[in-house]
Amino acid sequence: MDSPLRLIAANPVDHLARTVEALLVVASAPLSAGELAEAAGDDSERVETALGLLFERYREGRSGIVLERVAGGFAFRASREAADACARLFERPVERGLSQAALETLAIVAYLGPCSRPEVARIRGVAADSAVASLVERGLITEAGRESGPGGAVRYRTTPLFERVFGLESLATLPRLDDLGDDVGEIRSRLLEVAEARAS
Amino acid sequence: MDSPLRLIAANPVDHLARTVEALLVVASAPLSAGELAEAAGDDSERVETALGLLFERYREGRSGIVLERVAGGFAFRASREAADACARLFERPVERGLSQAALETLAIVAYLGPCSRPEVARIRGVAADSAVASLVERGLITEAGRESGPGGAVRYRTTPLFERVFGLESLATLPRLDDLGDDVGEIRSRLLEVAEARAS
């Protein structure tokens, strides 16, 4: 145990304050004084003292990082003077388009009608979990019941937002795929056939 | 326009440094100097100068928040001295329980990527499906198109999170493969040496 030495070597609350800083910069939700004390292995009173130091160090006008007391505890935020810069950071189009995985998944759900993740995975030849999750999060697809039978997988369909983003009046106005088959059933079996050939 | 006034009122790079601090504390991934400059509405050179100031302020031993150059950009992390406190509060879901198969697959994708499951399987001599799935789920690798255009197997590459978890500035900082392990000639001559020794 080297903590007694450290307590002598430096201002003990300074060291605790550094630990609290570290905890707050890693946290993705506000931390209470109790949580901070437990993680730091110290008592709440000393943690409050350390937080006092940090409030002084991380305040508007002095630092771009500002310590804030919010419901549920303490968290860092960006200073108000940097608000414009932060807005520019968050508004910048990180991904201009859709990834290959997202586009393929979306196309399968749009053309073949409600599809489950296993179906999408079979056609694409790779697990579809993260692509489906990101499309749900973006609001481009949504749950649409389950496959028949007990324990059937959740199916997904496209949303009105999807139609808006792609400038479609309805799914019926999707570009035609006559070259691939006469109806959805035919296109589906063709895709499955190719997927099987790819897997063999 | 209030910037001329600010230029007089304070050290201009100090102000920029505060903006960069603010951007880094809210960002969810490392930011490059270019991204920081764009968000701050300043030029990259001045941003580099501001980063120099911040490297001095946020370094191990001096602060619980440490600035590091990682995954092609700059990011805050907790100081190493606060690791025990962090470990009490936060999980490390990305790297916990990585299997040997997953690590070998990760190495192959990092060095030879983008590469497909069949390519990984050819090198390892066993199917790589579950290892690939677990790496995708952890966010360490991601899809990167298909082999030789449409119809081919899906390829994978490592993510910025991979570089971050392994503390790499970029993939270029991985050790050279030539420095790891024997080369073909050496193994071959050893095989033949053994054969001759046994035959005589």
Added chain:
Amino acid sequence: MPAISVRELDLDLDAFEGPFDLLLTLLLKEELEPREIDFAAVILSFAELMAERDELDLEVCGEFLVLISALLELKARALFPDEAVEFGELEPEEAAEELARRLAEYRRMKEAAAWLVQRLSAEGDRFFRLGPAPLAPHIERKLAPQDPQALAGAIRALAVPPPTVSLSHMALRFPPVSQFLERFRALLMRRRRFDFDAEVGTLPRVEQAVALLALLELRKSGEIALSQAVPFAPIRVSRADDERILEWTARSA
């Protein structure tokens, strides 16, 4: 526990007795016929050696898998000499070269994986935030308008048959199992049963082997029933439902 090496594995087979390393070398130098070697016994010896040790040594297992799969490839090649000639047989030196190249590649990747493990433990005290900051601005990122043709393009791309993979390095060309799956399914649509040997007897041996795999696949999925009067007699293939009906009729009779 002392480290073991696959190469030092002691083997006692009908056609060979000695360390694995020697077996490997003799096979590569063509002083031993791969078809004489009982690879199941080699795998069994290895499994026994592993079982004697409480700890699972993944290093050794990995090396063993690579070596044994390379040897199985040599054996597979030797089992089909006619076809092998057609596609150009590898000289023993070339085979040794190929095996050494693969081992080196795999070994380098294992070294790279070991480096990653080392790195991970060295960086174990580096904590950073995963996900958004607690008080970061919440701005809904809107997707720019997209072209619906991209969707059609994605489906068309998925409907493109994969390019045929070159297996020339294996000196053997295997037709896909799916080819026989479809052929047998179509056959059973037209006929209630057929004789496997009569159906594939005229095909090259490689294709016969693949056809047998397809047959096993269909049996596994319950689509067909197989019967054979005695070992090596012709294999009779019939629809699974027919067989059930027959069985049921027989039992109730």
